[in-house]
Amino acid sequence: MTTLLEMRDITKTFPGVKALDNVNLKVTAGEIHALVGENGAGKSTLMKVLSGVYPQGTYDGDIHYDGQVARFGGIADSEALGIIIIHQELALVPLLSIAENLFVGNECASKGVMNWPETFRRTEALLKKVGLKEAPATPVDRLGVGKQQLVEIAKALSKDVRLLILDEPTAALSESDSQALLDLLLELKAEGVTSIIISHKLNEVRRVADTITVIRDGATVSTLDARTESITEDRIVRDMVGRDMSQRYPERERRAGDMLMEVQGWNVWHPEHATRQMIKDINFHVRAGEVVGIAGLMGAGRTELAMSLFGRSYGQNISGTVKLKGQVVDTSTVAAAIRSGLAYVTEDRKELGLVLEDTIQRNITLANLSDVSRSGVINEAEETKVAERYRKAMNIRTPSVFQRVMNLSGGNQQKVVLSKWLFAGPEVLILDEPTRGIDVGAKFEIYGIINELSAQGKGVVMISSEMPELLGMSDRIYVMNEGGFVGELDASEASQERIMSFIVTD
CATH class of the missing domain: 3.40.50.300 (P-loop containing nucleotide triphosphate hydrolases)
Known part of the structure; x- marks a missing residue:
């Protein structure tokens, strides 16, 4: 197996905080490598170092990519080598079309004139590759979050991606959209694309990852090979938090008291489409x-x-009552x-x-x-x-x-x-x-x-x-x-x- 990426002794400091402390990461060509750890462990910071968001000189340590020392002064330098990062907050322009988003900054143009037929042709090919059937001219703001995530991946493919970095790609997705995205990563892997995925969803990590690196408090704790050993979620969690968490939900004494809140006959219509009812005659209560x-x-x-x-x-045309401790209360603003x-x-x-x-x-x-x-x-x-x-x-x-x-x-x-x-x-x-x-x-x-x-x-x-x-x-x-x-x-x-x-x- 050929090593595509090696990050050696990466140290990154912010005022008052050492975010990364001699972190090491090795990624093999053609694998899906999961990077896991608690919030604040340094996962996103490490990937920002790799992608050039934090340029050479703002951190200590070395990046070796494809057998060469890599020095990135910005995102353009890493993208030129096929390293593409998709952040948790998607970097799409909502009012532009899918085609425009795919090629913004990378336009199909000659002497400053856009070649729209070529742009649409390439867009259709990329959308087909990621499983989207939308027309290239569709505005991005008409797409759900799951489809926007696929547009981001299509955008990466348009730049001849070799190493795809995804930061919490399924955090805002439904179960079905998450599975579709994971399936796509496996398909890209079969085509030779290497991926690094940051995720808190350990069931998804176990499903697709070949290798798992755990970071805790800005330092590398362990690297686990899922191809040669059976790795449980409990094992990953133990490395992430430094202790066993056999009980995922803290125990408490369940004791409901007096009636606290009652919602009666609650109806809500869509804020823009007055004939579309969104909430239909809901009744529920909550006790102290x-x-x-x-x-x-x-x-x-x-x-x-x-x-x-x-x-x-x-919503609009809202009707119904809300009671707190038996009294109707005003929730109009x-x-x-x-x-x-x-x-x-x-x-x-x-x-x-x-x-x-x-x-x-x-x-x-x-x-x-x-x-x-x-x-x-x-x-x-x-x-x-x-x-x-x-x-x-x-x-x-x-x-x-x-x-x-x-x-x-x-x-x-x-x-x-x-x-x-x-x-x-x-x-x-x-x-x-x-x-x-x-x-x-x-x-x-x-x-x-x-x-x-x-x-x-x-x-x-x-x-x-x-x-x-x-x-x-x-x-x-x-x-x-x-x-x-x-x-x-x-x-x-x-x-x-x-x-x-x-x-x-x-």
Whole structure:
């Protein structure tokens, strides 16, 4: 087996933080190599070094590619050698067509004039290769996330990719889209394309990876050969977190109290298409100290339900009532919903949950500025005290609460979002995909926070696409399909099979 890539003793330091500490990585030509580790372990940083995002001179160590020492001054240098990185946040221009996105910066042109017939011909060939049937002129913003991911891969193929790097490629995808993407990686492998995949979904890693490298706290811990030994998820987790995690979900005493929240006759229509009903006559309740799960396939309406409840952030012609502790409450605006005792942790923390350019301190107090201000003037000393309290309580790994949120790992960003809403003092917390894109160690910490809220008598509504997570954390589970609830299960009787049976027989 020929070594295509070797990264030797890579060390990368940011102000106050050593992100990579003498990391070594060896990738064989024609393999799928998985890079795993907790959030903040240094996986994405290492790949940014490899792809030239962090250029030569900003780190110590050497990169050997195809038998030669490689010195990349930027992304263009790595792409010239066929090293293409697809970041977790897709780099597509939404209002441009698929064809334009595929060849932006790499245009089929002569003397500044676009050759559109050639562009469309090549686009059609690339789309066929990745399994997309859309027309080349289709605007990218009309595609779902799964298809946009395939467009990114087609874009990489247009640049004669030899080494494809994918950072959390399935984090925002449905089960079927994830499987299609993994199948495509296996097909590309058969055609000689080498891949490095960063993923927290260990079942997917075990399915496609030939080799698995584990990074912990910025250092290489182990490299496992899946072709010669049977590797369990528990083994990978042990290397990732440095301890056994035989119990993925922390134990808690399940004890539901008095009725806390009731939603009755909730109906919501599409925000742009007034004749399209998205949420259909939903009724449900949450008791004090209870964790209520909402299961369903992508597109079932779970997020639309949550957002419509929280200040009518989604939809139009909304009807129905929300009661907290037996009293009808006003949830007509976000501010009113917060005053009434509701909080909503969005599934898209970067776009909707955080101000990435701002500090941890500012983000934590955003939803409850009145508690750190007087006469409209923020008391910065009090704000810092609050942020420090939550930094310690939530174990947010950061050298300072004055650090910008964009510099945190996904798991720590999620803890900042949770801190923001806990500081608002809600009675009911709606969590939409609370552990999406974070590692098993950070997930366990989030689960512990949920259990603490339950012990305090708060109500928790948890939306998740991971059925084991719902089964492991919920006291009751509502099953949702096509905008309505089609079943309700107690934790003692719930299983993946029973949940799916409600969906397929609806």
